[in-house]
Amino acid sequence: MVNIKINGQSIQVVSGKTILQAAHAHDIEIPTLCYHKDLNPTGNCRMCMVEVEGGKFLQAACVTPVWEGMDIRTHSEKVAKDRKMTLELMLANHPQDCITCDVSGECELQDLAYEYKASAPEWGSKGTRYPVDSDPNPFIRVDMNRCILCRRCISACAEIQVRDVWGVAKRGFDEVIVAGAGTTLLEARCESCGQCVAYCPTGALSNKMNYGMARAHQVKKVTTTCSYCGVGCQFDLLVKNDKIIGVQSNPNAPANGMALCVKGRYGYDYVHHPERLTKPRARRYLLEGKDKNDIRDSIRDTRKSNTELSNIESPWDWVETEWDIALDIVAKKFIEIRNNFGADSLGFLTSAKCTNEENYLMNKLARQVVGTNNIDHCARL
Amino acid sequence: MTNKKILYKPVDPEIEKLAQLHGGTHEAALEVLKDLSADHKLNQTTITETARVLHLPAHAVHGLATFYSMLSLEERKKVLRVCDGPVCWLKRASFQSSVISGQSSVIGEWEKQMPDYTVERTSCLGLCDRVPAILVEDEQAGPVEIQDANKVCEGWRGVTTDYSKPRKGEVRVMIALIGKIDPDSIDDALSHGIYDGLKKALQSEPTVVLAEVESSGLQGRGGAGFPVGRKWRFVASEMKTPRYIICNADESEPLIFKDRVLMDTNPHQLLEGMIVAGYICGASEAWIYIRGEYEGQARRLERAIELAEAKNFLGENILESGFSFKIHVHRGAGAYICGEETALIESLEGKRGEPRLRPPYPPTYGFRGQPTAVNNVESFCAVPHIVKNGAEWWRSLTDDPTPGTKVYMVLGHVKNPGLFEAPFGLTLRQIINDFGSGMMKGSTFNFALCGGAAGTIVDDSLLDIPIDFASSQKGISLGAGAFLICDQTVSPIAVLRELLHFFTVESCGKCTPCRVGTWRSLEILNRMVSGQGRQGDTDELKTLAALMQDTSFCGLGQSVAIPMKSVLTHFGTEFAKAEKQLVIASPKGEAIS
Numbered sequence: 001m002v003n004i005k006i007n008g009q010s011i012q013v014v015s016g017k018t019i020l021q022a023a024h025a026h027d028i029e030i031p032t033l034c035y036h037k038d039l040n041p042t043g044n045c046r047m048c049m050v051e052v053e054g055g056k057f058l059q060a061a062c063v064t065p066v067w068e069g070m071d072i073r074t075h076s077e078k079v080a081k082d083r084k085m086t087l088e089l090m091l092a093n094h095p096q097d098c099i100t101c102d103v104s105g106e107c108e109l110q111d112l113a114y115e116y117k118a119s120a121p122e123w124g125s126k127g128t129r130y131p132v133d134s135d136p137n138p139f140i141r142v143d144m145n146r147c148i149l150c151r152r153c154i155s156a157c158a159e160i161q162v163r164d165v166w167g168v169a170k171r172g173f174d175e176v177i178v179a180g181a182g183t184t185l186l187e188a189r190c191e192s193c194g195q196c197v198a199y200c201p202t203g204a205l206s207n208k209m210n211y212g213m214a215r216a217h218q219v220k221k222v223t224t225t226c227s228y229c230g231v232g233c234q235f236d237l238l239v240k241n242d243k244i245i246g247v248q249s250n251p252n253a254p255a256n257g258m259a260l261c262v263k264g265r266y267g268y269d270y271v272h273h274p275e276r277l278t279k280p281r282a283r284r285y286l287l288e289g290k291d292k293n294d295i296r297d298s299i300r301d302t303r304k305s306n307t308e309l310s311n312i313e314s315p316w317d318w319v320e321t322e323w324d325i326a327l328d329i330v331a332k333k334f335i336e337i338r339n340n341f342g343a344d345s346l347g348f349l350t351s352a353k354c355t356n357e358e359n360y361l362m363n364k365l366a367r368q369v370v371g372t373n374n375i376d377h378c379a380r381l
Numbered sequence: 382m383t384n385k386k387i388l389y390k391p392v393d394p395e396i397e398k399l400a401q402l403h404g405g406t407h408e409a410a411l412e413v414l415k416d417l418s419a420d421h422k423l424n425q426t427t428i429t430e431t432a433r434v435l436h437l438p439a440h441a442v443h444g445l446a447t448f449y450s451m452l453s454l455e456e457r458k459k460v461l462r463v464c465d466g467p468v469c470w471l472k473r474a475s476f477q478s479s480v481i482s483g484q485s486s487v488i489g490e491w492e493k494q495m496p497d498y499t500v501e502r503t504s505c506l507g508l509c510d511r512v513p514a515i516l517v518e519d520e521q522a523g524p525v526e527i528q529d530a531n532k533v534c535e536g537w538r539g540v541t542t543d544y545s546k547p548r549k550g551e552v553r554v555m556i557a558l559i560g561k562i563d564p565d566s567i568d569d570a571l572s573h574g575i576y577d578g579l580k581k582a583l584q585s586e587p588t589v590v591l592a593e594v595e596s597s598g599l600q601g602r603g604g605a606g607f608p609v610g611r612k613w614r615f616v617a618s619e620m621k622t623p624r625y626i627i628c629n630a631d632e633s634e635p636l637i638f639k640d641r642v643l644m645d646t647n648p649h650q651l652l653e654g655m656i657v658a659g660y661i662c663g664a665s666e667a668w669i670y671i672r673g674e675y676e677g678q679a680r681r682l683e684r685a686i687e688l689a690e691a692k693n694f695l696g697e698n699i700l701e702s703g704f705s706f707k708i709h710v711h712r713g714a715g716a717y718i719c720g721e722e723t724a725l726i727e728s729l730e731g732k733r734g735e736p737r738l739r740p741p742y743p744p745t746y747g748f749r750g751q752p753t754a755v756n757n758v759e760s761f762c763a764v765p766h767i768v769k770n771g772a773e774w775w776r777s778l779t780d781d782p783t784p785g786t787k788v789y790m791v792l793g794h795v796k797n798p799g800l801f802e803a804p805f806g807l808t809l810r811q812i813i814n815d816f817g818s819g820m821m822k823g824s825t826f827n828f829a830l831c832g833g834a835a836g837t838i839v840d841d842s843l844l845d846i847p848i849d850f851a852s853s854q855k856g857i858s859l860g861a862g863a864f865l866i867c868d869q870t871v872s873p874i875a876v877l878r879e880l881l882h883f884f885t886v887e888s889c890g891k892c893t894p895c896r897v898g899t900w901r902s903l904e905i906l907n908r909m910v911s912g913q914g915r916q917g918d919t920d921e922l923k924t925l926a927a928l929m930q931d932t933s934f935c936g937l938g939q940s941v942a943i944p945m946k947s948v949l950t951h952f953g954t955e956f957a958k959a960e961k962q963l964v965i966a967s968p969k970g971e972a973i974s
């Protein structure tokens with residue numbers, strides 16, 4: 001343990017911790033941009049600079065380990081002045097389009113500029129250097145004008161998704177984030193997981209599917225578990241006017257943290273699809289208690305392509321019904337089959353879209369209720 | 382969805398061969414790219430294929446290809462690089478129409494004269510004693526004016542500077558053999574006592590040799606002046622092996638060319654120093670990271686290494702001592718930032734030359750994560766003499782608190798510019814009058830840039846302060862030992878503009894204050910020198926300098942503030958004039974009255 005002082009407050013810290021970790025553990029706020037708790041710190045943005053007594057230069061809190069007797073000031077006049085200036089250097093080349101920007105309201109750059117009263121200086125490129133929406137990726141919207149070169153996207157892609165798509169090209173003022181060898185994202189082996197979007201502190205990387213549909217304060221966030229597979233990733237659904245318009249990582253998700261796959265993050269448009277089945281359906285003849293032999297001669301498939309016949313009811317029609325009725329039919333049929341042909345004439349195939357618990361119950365149903373070991377799972381195919 | 386299909390086709394066998402030639406690991410990336418670039422084959426496809434062969438992500442290789450200035454993805458003919466350093470600028474300033482368009486007009490002239498070449502600007506070539514300098518493919522040339530273009534096409538490369546005759550007052554140790562030996566002959570070197578220090582060192586325990594180096598008080602010659610012995614003790618006391626020695630020969634700072642002369646005139650002295658360092662630190666392998674523009678010197682070192690290996694000064698069981706050591710030459714590809722030791726290590730590992738987080742420092746976690754000593758060429762060159770003659774002798778060379786001698790460079794408007802060796806503690810007046818033979822005819826001293834590009838700009842109030850590593854406290858820095866003397870025709874603002882241009886081009890871009898701060902400072906200075914200064918410019922420059930010094934990630938950004946702050950202190954009135962637009966668009970910055 002080492003003894004340090006932050007803003008006059010004496011604190012004991014485990015040696016090897018950084019100034020930022022020590023401050024966070026004691027609820028002392030230090031602003032950051034390139035730092036994210038999930039990613040290896042890089043010390044690029046220089047927002048978290050703090051004054052250390054006796055030091056020649058300011059120290060970056062995110063990467064400087066504490067030492068015995070360290071006396072730190074996180075918000076001295078000098079520190080605040082330098083932070084404001086650093087923000088102004090970023091804003092000089094950042095487009096002044098917060099008014100139409102999708103992430104306005106949850107932009108870390110905007111929040112810090114507000115906090116430090118930093119406004120865009122009259123010089124600089126003001127975000128005119130790169131084409132807007134420059135990548136054809138169907139999910140990820142790229143606008144490098146808004147990029148502040150914090151490199152969180154690079155770290156997220158390399159460390160979380162281990163895909164290594166994003167990288168940095170050129171140097172100095174011309175430095176720019178590119179995918180692969182300066183190609184499009186998909187050519188650079190991007191699998192569109194959107195981790196980079198989730199970690200981007202500005203609007204440089206945003207979601208294409210809901211771009212311009214709503215801002216942070218206009219949506220209700222509903223935490224839910226992903227329905228695609230049994231991992232149980234959690235995330236927030238962004239709901240506007242009772243419609244799901246997007247998915248956002250929930251940093252508190254126990255299984256996955258901020259990470260999501262392309263299906264979880266971008267495969268939500270089925271929810272409001274007009275052809276989505278939301279109630280059980282059964283063939284009309286089953287609802288009417290008939291047997292297949294009774295309706296053998298009725299019109300079937302040809303009906304659909306024939307407009308004259310399309311309004312005529314058929315015993316083959318799928319008819320919406322209640323769960324109890326549908327399940328009763330299934331149960332009755334199962335019992336019939338088991339009684340007539342034996343339990344092993346039945347087989348059960350479960351789904352990766354079910355939870356572990358659901359799969360377990362299905363296994364019980366097969367083995368204990370029906371009495372067969374014919375149970376399998378799509379993930380094994 | 383995109384309709385593009387990713388086709389998996391086998392990698393070009395030529396690239397596969399290149400990769401194997403350079404070791405086949407990720408460290409080979411830069412070497413492969415350099416070869417591809419030399420054959421004009423650097424493009425997206427070859428970059429992606431190189432990445433596949435070396436098991437690297439494509440962005441890592443593309444990042445390299447776009448980071449180093451000597452690599453280019455554009456179609457090029459043979460390349461002619463025109464030096465854009467401040468000393469060449471000062472020389473060329475006489476026929477420039479304007480500071481800002483100046484260099485591009487020079488490039489235009491060269492393009493007209495030499496249509497077979499792609500002409501590019503380049504940061505200082507390290508040929509400051511041969512200005513104006515150019516690089517024809519990989520051959521250094523200078524002094525070369527545009528009117529010499531025909532001769533250049535025919536293979537003329539200017540004249541080298543002769544340093545064989547010492548100036549009055551010189552104390553020569555490291556450059557004692559300039560002109561006296563054939564640098565490519567090891568017998569010549571041996572007959573002048575080179576490798577005697579090594580022989581002596583190998584007879585003692587490494588700790589004894591280390592104690593000698595420590596008590597000599599030798600300080601690093603790269604500019605920071607860190608005690609060499611202390612650094613080596615850190616490395617030697619690390620438990621991890623293998624340990625490595627790296628010689629920093631990435632001499633890319635404007636005004637500095639001493640390492641080039643040292644390597645060119647006496648390569649064995651450097652090798653000897655490195656072998657002794659290896660013996661002291663218990664290292665097994667060493668690299669000389671030499672800037673890509675020093676191709677001739679790199680070849681000379683490679684030859685010297687072969688000769689030394691043949692005589693068993695290098696290789697297995699050196700002189701039957703049981704100590705084995707190897708030295709490799711690694712060429713950079715054009716990046717000043719790679720002179721920063723952690724950036725150098727990154728570059729050596731085949732990555733972009735961006736500085737690392739510190740701590741850990743290289744003695745604990747350096748090349749390949751192993752304990753590594755990184756030292757300047759001149760530091761290594763001093764070591765054999767200390768070992769041979771003893772620490773006492775080294776200390777007796779001077780009365781200054783900093784022991785030993787230093788190789789200095791005096792440039793600009795003095796009668797006799799060039800390189801010399803003398804003890805520490807010279808004053809600027811001595812440097813100009815005693816060693817530079819005084820100011821040129823018609824010139825009076827106006828100001829001097831002391832140390833290097835990242836040095837102080839001082840006026841005549843500091844002419845009599847003895848200069849050593851500690852004198853920067855008094856406002857005059859030693860840096861790597863270069864002094865650019867400017868007369869009354871030169872505007873300090875214009876010189877600062879040249880320096881900021883250099884730093885802007887060479888900033889790696891990793892941290893915000895350096896990336897944008899240098900660019901903005903240059904923008905202000907461009908306006909000021911072309912007569913478009915504005916109220917508040919000086920204050921903004923001061924704020925930017927303070928920000929870069931306080932908050933930059935590495936020494937590059939932090940040291941940009943040194944010339945900025947010093948020139949603003951000494952020449953505040955000039956800046957005030959420029960703010961009021963009293964300076965016309967002249968490279969020499971005469972004020973309109």
